[in-house]
Amino acid sequence: MNGDVFRGSALSVCMVVAALSCLGCRGSGSAESLVPAGAGESPNAWCTWATQNLSLVPGSVRGDGKILFAGDQGAAGARENIGDCAVFSEGGWIDGWDAVRGDLTFLFDDGWDVKPKIDRAKEIYLFGSLELDESKFPSCADKSFAQRLKKLDARVRERGWKGAGLWVAAQCARKNPDEKFTPEREREYWRERILWSKEAGINYWKVDWGERAHSVEFRKMLTELGAELHPGLLIEHSIPNSPVNDLRFDKSKGAFAGSGAFENSDPKLLDRIRALLKVSGYTRVYDTITPLTTPSTISRTAWYLSEGEKAGGKGLINVEDDVYTGAGLGCAYGVMRSPFWGAARSDEVARRRFKSAEVVRAVRWSRIAPAFPLDKSRTVFSEERLEDDWTFSEGQTWWRDAWGRKLAQSAPAVVARNLPLPKVSPEGADAPFVLASRHPDGPVAVSVMPRIKTGRGIFFPPAKIAVDADISGKKVGLFGKFSSISFKMPKKPSRILAQDLASDSPEDVSDECAWSDGTLAIPGSLSDRLCSKTRESGDESMPAIVLLAE
Incomplete structure (x- = not known):
């Protein structure tokens, strides 16, 4: 594909944005809008990760004139597809979500703080630096790491967003794979980076995978340091797990086995999440795969809410991109979808790139009813469960084990808070x-x-x-x-x-x-x-x- 294709895609994006922006305008009727005009307080964010994988941007055109599809290159390609060009160029990602931009944090996902062409398998020790890569973001170059972040945040805010958010690997970056950190040095490492964010005005961290991803004590330490040094910093936590609930692929049989219900997951995983819910101020239910996102997310969210309440948790729950699930259950959103996406196989059933109005509606609802914490609710759900399923064709998901196989996910038929x-x-x-x-x-x-x-x-x-x-x-x-x-x-x-x-x-x-x-x-x-x-x-x-x- 050539640049003309990109320009056509950008034009269609602009048409969708214009239509949604128009809907957000004041009407001529005498009645006052039922939706408040000001930005809401919910910690909703738009994350770049899916768009890094599924978008076409001018900077991804190779010398032979062909578009590099980042999604075809996996996570490594996606990490290359983030920087000044993709984000800040005219018609870039920063120009999305005009109708609700002020309600959303622009969250720079995996790839913003690592060098180009990094090999995760061999260089995983380099992740977690929080040092904005100047080759990807030359407009934010500075000797001071805090000032780089401050410039990044300023560029985001000047385009009308709530601010910049940062994806964070759950580990200390090291100079070499053999370098060790004592608990005291680890604490000082994160203390320094929290203070960078305070100086920069960064108020959102998404702490994801890494060598310490499954350590609740590590995540508790981060939360406590944040509260002490930068009370305005919201630290989002999650315990990485499978993209589907309680399904295991048996290679010897070439089939999946399991209940498809989150509450039947590995007991050690569930215990770890319970412990996290007790200490985390903001917990994400973690990644799912389309088009089974809704049953997977409902099953997880019902469990996270009810178990978090029992554990005495006081935090909020983030349901990622299943925004109507979040709206119905008083949770926050980590929006992934975007009209900037190309015609990806992974979106051919769910067609989320054509469903931007759902995000606008859910975000505007959160101005009326912001996400509310675990200690302000009691969650109940039905004994009756509904089961959905999908047979994935080749290339319809990044998870190759699912190709050509039927996967089933179940969730409570009714959930209420x-x-x-x-x-x-x-x-x-x-x-x-x-x-x-x-x-x-x-x-x-x-x-x-x-x-x-x-x-x-x-x-x-x-x-x-x-x-x-x-x-x-x-x-x-x-x-x-x-x-x-x-x-x-x-x-x-x-x-x-x-x-x-x-x-x-x-x-x-x-x-x-x-x-x-x-x-x-x-x-x-x-x-x-x-x-x-x-x-x-x-x-x-x-x-x-x-x-x-x-």
């Missing part, structure tokens, strides 16, 4: 996943999530849902596709306002909703109608609205 379990009445043989939560400040969210089956693809089982929550005078977020959702409302409302969460134009929808005997029912057709403009622009997102009945 601070609410009784909603009653779900499917209108056919299949039911959707249903997630619901009441924020400590009162707003209520309900997410109705799709299913996926081999041979059928992603589908949306119609269902009527009854939520045992009085929503009188409270804002309600409704995510996904449904037949109807009903709530308690003792008195008939005098007016019901609703709007697409991606817009600022509320409408009086009283005539489209039904109140009877203390129950208010909202039809799914209302959500579909209010969100129709994004579909007209080519976006394939599931709808999401905010509603207020008074």
